[in-house]
Amino acid sequence: MSFDYGDFSFSSKAEMLEKSRDFWNPGKTDFWVEAGVPLVIDRREGYYVYDMSGRRLLDVHLNGGTYNLGHRNPEVTAAVTAAMNHFDIGNHHFPSLARTALAEALVTTAPEGLTKVVYGSGGGEAIDIAIKTARHATQKRKVVSIVKAYHGHTGLAVGTGDDRFSKLFLSDRPEEFPHVPFNDLDAMEQALLGRDVAAVIMETIPATYGFPLPEPGYLEGVKRLCERYDALYIADEVQTGLMRTGELWAVTKHGITPDILVTGKGLSGGMYPISAVLVSERAAGWLTEDGFGHISTFGGAELGCIAGLKALEVCNRPETRSMVHYISDLVGRGLREVQAAYPDWFVGIRQNGVVMGLEFAHPEGAKYVMRHLYDNGVWAIFSTLDPRVLQFKPGILMTPELCEDLLDRADVAIGRAWAEVRGARGARERVSA
Amino acid sequence: MTGPGPEEAAGVPRARQMLERARWAARSFGRYDHDSVWRVVEAVADVAEAKAQEYAEWAVRETGFGVVEHKAVKNRLCSRGIVEAYRDEDLVSPRIDTSRKLVEVARPAGVVLALTPSTNPVSTVYVKVLFALMTRNAVVVSPHPLARQVCTDAARALASAAEAAGAPCGVVQVVDEPSIPLIDALMSDERTDVILATGGVPVVRAAYSSGNPAIGVGPGNVPVLVDATADLRRAAEKLVTSKAFDNSVLCTNESVLVVEDAVADRFLRELQRCGAHLLTPEERDRVREVLFPLARFDTALVGRSAVAIAERAGVRVPPRTRVLLAPFDLVVDEEPLAREKLCPVLGVVRVASAARGIRAATAVLRIGGAGHSAVIHSSDPATVMAYAAAVRVLRVVVNEGGSTGSAGFGTGLAPTMTIGTGFVGRSSLGENLQPRHLVDWTRVAYSEDPSEVFPSFEGLQPWDSVAGPMPPYPVASNLVTAAGAAPVPAAAYDDEGAPALRDEIRRLIIEELTSIVKG
Ligand SMILES: Cc1ncc(COP(=O)(O)O)c(C=O)c1O
Numbered sequence: 001m002s003f004d005y006g007d008f009s010f011s012s013k014a015e016m017l018e019k020s021r022d023f024w025n026p027g028k029t030d031f032w033v034e035a036g037v038p039l040v041i042d043r044r045e046g047y048y049v050y051d052m053s054g055r056r057l058l059d060v061h062l063n064g065g066t067y068n069l070g071h072r073n074p075e076v077t078a079a080v081t082a083a084m085n086h087f088d089i090g091n092h093h094f095p096s097l098a099r100t101a102l103a104e105a106l107v108t109t110a111p112e113g114l115t116k117v118v119y120g121s122g123g124g125e126a127i128d129i130a131i132k133t134a135r136h137a138t139q140k141r142k143v144v145s146i147v148k149a150y151h152g153h154t155g156l157a158v159g160t161g162d163d164r165f166s167k168l169f170l171s172d173r174p175e176e177f178p179h180v181p182f183n184d185l186d187a188m189e190q191a192l193l194g195r196d197v198a199a200v201i202m203e204t205i206p207a208t209y210g211f212p213l214p215e216p217g218y219l220e221g222v223k224r225l226c227e228r229y230d231a232l233y234i235a236d237e238v239q240t241g242l243m244r245t246g247e248l249w250a251v252t253k254h255g256i257t258p259d260i261l262v263t264g265k266g267l268s269g270g271m272y273p274i275s276a277v278l279v280s281e282r283a284a285g286w287l288t289e290d291g292f293g294h295i296s297t298f299g300g301a302e303l304g305c306i307a308g309l310k311a312l313e314v315c316n317r318p319e320t321r322s323m324v325h326y327i328s329d330l331v332g333r334g335l336r337e338v339q340a341a342y343p344d345w346f347v348g349i350r351q352n353g354v355v356m357g358l359e360f361a362h363p364e365g366a367k368y369v370m371r372h373l374y375d376n377g378v379w380a381i382f383s384t385l386d387p388r389v390l391q392f393k394p395g396i397l398m399t400p401e402l403c404e405d406l407l408d409r410a411d412v413a414i415g416r417a418w419a420e421v422r423g424a425r426g427a428r429e430r431v432s433a
Numbered sequence: 434m435t436g437p438g439p440e441e442a443a444g445v446p447r448a449r450q451m452l453e454r455a456r457w458a459a460r461s462f463g464r465y466d467h468d469s470v471w472r473v474v475e476a477v478a479d480v481a482e483a484k485a486q487e488y489a490e491w492a493v494r495e496t497g498f499g500v501v502e503h504k505a506v507k508n509r510l511c512s513r514g515i516v517e518a519y520r521d522e523d524l525v526s527p528r529i530d531t532s533r534k535l536v537e538v539a540r541p542a543g544v545v546l547a548l549t550p551s552t553n554p555v556s557t558v559y560v561k562v563l564f565a566l567m568t569r570n571a572v573v574v575s576p577h578p579l580a581r582q583v584c585t586d587a588a589r590a591l592a593s594a595a596e597a598a599g600a601p602c603g604v605v606q607v608v609d610e611p612s613i614p615l616i617d618a619l620m621s622d623e624r625t626d627v628i629l630a631t632g633g634v635p636v637v638r639a640a641y642s643s644g645n646p647a648i649g650v651g652p653g654n655v656p657v658l659v660d661a662t663a664d665l666r667r668a669a670e671k672l673v674t675s676k677a678f679d680n681s682v683l684c685t686n687e688s689v690l691v692v693e694d695a696v697a698d699r700f701l702r703e704l705q706r707c708g709a710h711l712l713t714p715e716e717r718d719r720v721r722e723v724l725f726p727l728a729r730f731d732t733a734l735v736g737r738s739a740v741a742i743a744e745r746a747g748v749r750v751p752p753r754t755r756v757l758l759a760p761f762d763l764v765v766d767e768e769p770l771a772r773e774k775l776c777p778v779l780g781v782v783r784v785a786s787a788a789r790g791i792r793a794a795t796a797v798l799r800i801g802g803a804g805h806s807a808v809i810h811s812s813d814p815a816t817v818m819a820y821a822a823a824v825r826v827l828r829v830v831v832n833e834g835g836s837t838g839s840a841g842f843g844t845g846l847a848p849t850m851t852i853g854t855g856f857v858g859r860s861s862l863g864e865n866l867q868p869r870h871l872v873d874w875t876r877v878a879y880s881e882d883p884s885e886v887f888p889s890f891e892g893l894q895p896w897d898s899v900a901g902p903m904p905p906y907p908v909a910s911n912l913v914t915a916a917g918a919a920p921v922p923a924a925a926y927d928d929e930g931a932p933a934l935r936d937e938i939r940r941l942i943i944e945e946l947t948s949i950v951k952g
Pocket of ligand 1: 123124125127150151152153203207208237238264265
């Protein structure tokens with residue numbers, strides 16, 4: 001079997017993996033092979049991806065919501081295909097047709113008070129823009145984030161996250177980026193007390209940390225503290241936005257209007273890289289003072305804007321909203337049934353809409369479940385910063401059949417993972433006895 | 434989410450998504466028990482009835498067809514009337530047949546695509562929506578473009594009433610901007626479980642060639658035979674009232690009067706007494722010319738009043754004229770007046786005997802209207818029987834007006850707005866369309882072997898009593914457990930996220946949060 005993709009080809013999957021190691025990223029390549037998920041995504045369609053071997057996987061990783069609308073969503077694909085007859089990336093210095101149109105669409109559907117849009121080409125860049133914007137507006141430098149936060153790996157964003165990624169590149173700056181524990185308002189207040197904080201950056205539900213849910217009143221409390229101590233509230237909606245919680249932006253479910261809102265990933269339906277920062281009038285000053293303050297050739301590429309317009313339209317449809325509510329009800333109920341069968345193993349379901357984290361009673365429990373799901377035709381990823389928790393992210397346009405199928409597979413995989421863990425434990429106990 | 438990409442016309446992908454949402458709704462609705470379903474049906478009928486007059490006015494304003502008072506009557510018949518007529522027919526609960534050792538479990542069609550006409554716009558929306566709800570189906574209404582505004586408003590009103598009464602969100606939806614490519618796409622989409630096609634022949638044929646199950650019916654062309662034994666005064670009243678009803682836009686309205694010579698003059702006088710105007714041959718020619726320019730019916734005259742048509746033809750008639758009588762000699766296909774006329778012009782043919790009359794009526798149906806309906810006014814059961822056996826229709830209304838009589842209002846026929854024309858009328862449906870046509874039954878059959886005891890299924894109910902919004906609003910799971918699963922009502926689905934309603938949801942969530950935090 002040979003793999004011919006037109007302009008390039010591989011003679012086998014083994015050869016491909018070998019070259020991936022040689023020319024691209026040996027660490028990542030080996031990691032997945034060793035984790036028992038030797039996935040090389042080939043064909044993709046709807047909520048399915050296909051490994052080079054032809055194996056089909058139901059995708060509930062969706063790259064954190066990038067494929068919310070499914071892979072190669074026909075509407076987005078059609079929009080971008082048509083746009084390519086007229087548009088390209090565009091010239092980032094000039095007023096632009098598509099950028100303006102998407103900006104207007106984002107502002108009119110956003111919580112009141114967010115009035116301007118700044119574009120990036122990825123989530124990290126957008127986070128950097130948000131931080132720069134907050135610093136400019138407040139003329140302060142510190143940005144508070146939560147312990148185990150993940151906001152991307154660009155220059156400033158990486159500072160808000162786990163040491164693992166900043167220290168590696170000698171980019172940790174603890175004095176500028178204090179981290180406080182999640183769900184701890186006292187710690188947050190301590191960090192803000194000095195009034196020297198430009199912004200608190202907060203993912204509405206911290207994805208990479210396994211979607212721990214904000215305790216009732218926590219985010220609202222953080223927002224109040226921001227107001228009290230004159231810091232801006234940056235809502236990172238890169239994963240939680242775009243209707244995944246049953247509202248366009250999850251933060252609105254908390255009644256919060258952030259000063260800055262960041263979106264990326266699913267914004268363009270996974271067809272063209274683009275990210276956006278929605279800013280309030282208060283924070284938007286630099287756009288008037290020095291409009292060239294943030295320059296990014298690809299930021300807000302016009303083809304990405306076209307994709308974004310379509311994706312945003314689809315996300316905002318009443319049909320979509322309604323479907324998300326149905327999907328989260330069905331999948332949530334189904335998972336609770338599975339949970340009832342394995343109470344000692346499947347110990348928690350964190351859910352807000354189709355944002356879901358499944359907790360297992362083992363420090364690396366989610367890795368076991370991930371592997372068994374993979375063996376049963378489902379691709380879901382463990383949480384990098386809390387591998388007890390599996391990220392389980394059904395798409396927002398799933399059909400009832402697909403959801404039922406997903407639940408059947410999950411039921412079996414969770415059971416098998418439990419048997420494996422228990423078996424291993426049993427063996428250990430036998431050894432130590 | 435599926436479906437071809439690039440070439441789809443504007444609006445089509447979203448319309449396909451309506452079908453997907455409808456599937457979700459149907460999936461939920463299919464689990465409702467009888468009482469939960471009927472709570473929805475009653476609530477929808479209440480709203481429909483309350484808005485009968487408003488929509489009658491709107492429909493006439495928008496389409497120019499018909500008569501406001503009559504449309505209001507029809508809207509009431511098609512809301513309150515329909516609900517009363519089918520109240521006792523349980524199409525939800527399992528049926529148990531001990532003698533045949535059978536249990537039957539209802540299986541709704543799923544997603545009903547309802548195409549509605551311009552002539553009876555709101556009444557048809559009402560009926561199709563109510564039938565769908567009675568049988569736990571989701572319905573997507575695609576109105577005729579000529580009646581788009583009133584129908585979308587009506588369907589929306591019914592949808593909100595349904596959801597407010599606990600129906601699943603999206604159980605009733607409506608296409609805002611119907612177009613030919615869009616309707617084609619919906620009809621052939623595999624998510625459509627059954628098409629209810631009411632409209633012209635092309636729409637019905639398209640429904641049948643879509644590849645999906647369809648119920649569409651053929652056109653009518655209703656002969657009415659008045660024999661010498663008829664109660665002429667009563668027959669005249671019924672006939673004129675029926676012909677004038679909503680200016681003849683119901684496909685069940687009488688098209689050609691066939692009257693026995695012996696009573697013809699007297700009967701025509703009776704008709705005139707009731708407000709019919711008998712056209713002279715010369716006037717008739719002018720009316721024919723206006724109705725059938727180039728031998729094709731001018732659809733601009735559908736549902737216009739007798740006075741308006743007379744005026745168009747340059748015929749002077751008294752202002753209270755309700756029906757124009759257009760005599761002609763021979764029922765043949767080159768005579769336009771022998772065809773279907775959706776306006777208050779009644780062809781009149783005199784015949785020597787009842788037997789010849791039956792032949793003439795048969796000829797009317799050769800020209801059009803096969804399988805549809807016919808009317809007879811007679812007190813002779815032998816003639817009625819001979820007539821019924823001869824005319825190729827599936828309902829013969831006796832001594833009653835055809836317009837409402839064949840539609841099951843004022844007769845023992847099933848009340849409906851869709852008249853099945855059967856095989857002879859190129860339809861899969863021979864009866865009046867009823868709720869039961871939208872549900873299948875899973876039949877559980879036990880062995881006939883006497884040693885196999887048929888157990889008792891009494892009290893076994895597979896369906897759920899539903900309270901609260903469906904689906905529940907997606908509240909974060911840590912709030913659900915804390916608050917004892919109190920769901921926040923979901924609203925605003927069809928308001929494109931109207932800020933007021935979004936704010937309302939926010940307010941409710943905050944309220945809930947506050948109570949949790951305080952508690
Ligand atoms: C919450 C959140 N913010 C920001 C980012 C960074 O986005 P990107 O990878 O496009 O730079 C991610 C990526 O995973 C994310 O999950």
